[in-house]
Amino acid sequence: MNELPLFGQDVWWLVLVKAVLIFVVLVLLTLFNIWWERRVVARMQHRIGPNVHGPFGLLQSLADGVKLALKEDIIPKAADKVVFVLAPVLVVIPAFVTFSVIPFGPEVTMFGERTPLQLTDMPVAVLFVMAIASIGIYGIVLGGWSSGSTYSLLGGLRSSAQMISYEVAMGLALVAVFLYAGSLSTSEIVAAQEDWWFGAILFPSFVIYVISMIGETNRAPFDLPEAEGELVGGFHTEYSSLKFALFFLGEYINMATVSALATTLFLGGWRAPFWIDEIWAGANEGYVPLIWFFGKMLLFIFFFIWLRGTLPRMRYDQFMDLGWKVLIPAALVWVVLVATMRYVSTAYELGTQEILIGGGVLLALILLWGFFGPEETGEPVEDIHTAPTGAYPVPPMPSGGAQRGAAAPLTFPSRTQATVTHGASEES
Template sequence: MTNVLSAAADPNATLAAFGHDPFWLVVLKVVGVFAFLVVMTLFSIVFERKVVGRMQNRIGPNRVGPWGILQSLADGVKLAFKEEIIPTLADKPVYWIAPVVSCVPAFLAFSVIPFGPDVSIFGHHTMLQLTDLPVGVLVIFACSSLGVYGIVLSGWASGSTYPLLGGLRSAAQMISYEVAMGLSIVMVFLYSGTMSTSGIVAYQSDHLWNALPLFVSFGIYLIAMVGETNRAPFDLPEAESELVGGFHTEYSSMKFALFFLAEYVNMVTVSALATTLFLGGWRAPFPLSLWAGANSGWWPMLWFTAKVVLFIFGFVWLRGTLPRLRYDQFMHFGWKVLIPLNLAWILAITTMQVLRDRGWNAIAVMLVVGLPIIALIVLWALFDTRRSKRLEAELAAEEAAEAELPPAFPIPPMDLVVPPSPRLVSAGVTSQALPGSSSSLPEGPVNG
C-alpha cells in the first residue's frame, strides 16, 4: 500500500504510486473518468439553464424527467437524430475531423487530474487518478492548445466566411488568454516545488491553500479560464450578432454536439485544474477537515466534485449577469492588463523570496518590494486618470465638430404632408386633408 502521508514531506513522492496498476484497473479508471466528464456535462447544461432561468425569473426546463433534470439528455438524443447538412464548398476530410480534434484533447486533459487519495478497488490499492507526470500541469496545457486546432480547422474547412472569421477570432482569443493562464500558475510551481498535479495537492496539505497567498495569481486564473473556454462575457467567437454562430455555424447533428461537448468538458477541466492548483484539490475545506476521515477513502471525491460545481456556478453566474465585451476591449484587457500584472506579480514575489533567503526580515522586504509597487500603482492610476480625461475631451470635441457639419444625406422637411393614397382618391375618398381643407372620411365601407 502506498504511503500517501509521505507526500507531505516530498510533493514528488506520490509519483511513485503510478504505473503499477493492472490493465483492467487502468481500463476501469479510463471508463470512470469518461463517465464523470459526460455526467458533469449533462449536469452542467441543466444546471446552467436552471440557474439562469431563476436569475431571469423564469421556470427553466421542467418537462423532461423529474424537475426537468433529463432535458440535456433529451437534447443530446435530438442532436444525434437531426439531419446533417454539409456545405458544398466544405473540405470534407478536414470538416469531419475538426470536431474530433476539439473533443478528444478535452477528455485527455483530465487524465492527470487527481480525484482523491489512495483507495482500495477490488483488493488493489491505487490512487484516484488515472496517471501523473513530473510535468502533469503542462500536459493539461498541451491538450488545451491542441483544442485550438479543431476550432481553426472547423472554421476554415466550412467554406464559408462567418465560420472562418469565428475560427480566426477564437484562435487569437484562446492563445492570448493561454499566455495569461500559463503565467498565473508559475507562482504555484515555485511555491509547491513541483509541476505534478498530485504533488501540488500534497504540498497544500501542510500549508495554506494556494488561493490565499497567491490571491493575485488565483484571480488572474479565474479571468483567463473564462476567456480560454469562450464563455460569456468572453464568448466573442460565437457572437450571434456579428458572426451568426462562429466557427461551428455550418455544423449540425452529431458534429455540432461534439463541439458542444468539448466546450462543457473544457469548463469542467479548467474548473478541476483551478481546484487542484489553488483550492487544495480533493482535500476537505476547513470545517470538514477537522474530521479525521474527511481526507481518506472515497469522501474526497465528494469535496472535489463540490469545488468543481462551485466554479461551474461561477461560469453560469457570469453568463447571466454580464454583457459581452467588444473584441478590442477584450484583447486589450488580456495583453495590456493581465499579462503585465502577471509579470509584475511574479517579479515581486520572487524578489521577496530571494531577500528572505538572504536573511532579510519581513519589514525590510516589504519596504524594498512593497513601496516601489505602491508607487508604481499610484503613478499608473494618475496616468490612467489623465488619459481617460484626455480621451473624453477629445471625444467631446469630435462630437461637437460633427454636430456643426452639414448633413451628409438629405433630410425631409419637418412640415412634410403625405399626399393621399391614389387608390382612395380614385374611389372618391381622402384619408388626409390637403393643407387648408378638412378631411373627409367615408361613412360606410369602401369598395374599390
C-alpha cells in the same frame, strides 16, 4: 519514473476501469452542467427553466442530446470534407484526455487494489494539460476553415487568436504555483497545499488564472467567437447533428477541465476546505474527498454560469487589450515579485516579522512617492457637445423630471386561483 512512486503501478484492468469511469463522469457532468446552466440562468432571469422531464427536469439535457444526435447531418458543398469531419473529433478527444492527470482524491482501495484516484500523473502534468489543450484549438480552427463559409472562418480565427493569447496569461499565472509547489505534477501540487491553498497565498495568480480560463473556454463575457449578432454561430455555424453535439460536448468538458485545474492548483484539490480535517480526520481519506473535489469544481462552474447571466459581451479590441496589455504584464510583474520573495526568504532565512517590516517600508515609500512625486499633468477632458441639436426627435421629458427606479408592477383583473396555478406550472 521514481519521482512519482504511486503512479504507473496499476494492473491493466484497473487502468481501463479508471479511464471508463472518467469518460462516464465527464459525459454525465456535461449533461448535468447543461441542465444546471439552464436552471441557474432561468432563475437569474425570473424564469423557471427546464423542470418537466425527470426529477427537477434533470433529464431534459438527455432528451435534447438524443434529439440533436438524430437530426439531419449536413455537410456543405463548399466544405473540405475530411477536415470538416475531423475537426469535431479533434475538439473532443483532447478535452477528455486532459482529465487523465486531474487528481480526484487520495489513495483508495478499488476492487481490492490500492490505487490513487487519478488515472495517471507525470512530472510535467500541468504542462501536459496545456499542450493537449493547444491541440484542441486545432479542432476549432480547422472547423472554422473547412466549413467554407465566411462566418465560420472569422469565428475560427477569433477563437484561436483568443485562446492562444489567453493561454499565455494562463501559463504565466501558473508559474507562481510551480515556484511554490516545487513541482509540475498535479498530485504533488495538491500535496503542497496541505496547510494553505495557493489561491490564498498567490491571490493575484488566482485572479489572473480565473479571468484567462474564461477567455480560454470561449465563455461569456468572452464568447466573441460565437457572437450571435456578428457571426451567426462562429466556427460551428455550418455544423449540425452529431458533429455539432461534439463541439458542444467539447466546450462543456473544457469548462469542467479548467475548473478542475483551478481547483487542483489553487483551491487545494481534493483536500477538505476550512480545516474540516482537523475536526474530522476521515475528511481527507477514502472516497470522501470526491465531495470536496466536485463541490469546488461545481462552484467554479456556477461562477461561469453566473458570469454568463450577468455580463454583456465585450468588444473584441477591448478584450484583446485586456489580455495583452493588462493580464500578461500583471502576471509577469507578479511572477518576478514572487520569485524575488521566494529567493529572499530562503536565502536569508527571514522571519515573518522581517518580511512584514520590509513590505511595510516599501508600501510607505510608494505612498510617499504618490503624495510628493511629480505632479500629474492630466489631459484636459474634452467636453463633447451632446446637447440635443433639435435634429433628432427626442421625446419631451415627463413632468417632474426623469423617472428613476423600477416600474410599478402590472396588475391584472383577478381570475380564479386554479387557472393561475395551472398556467404557472405549464411554464418551463
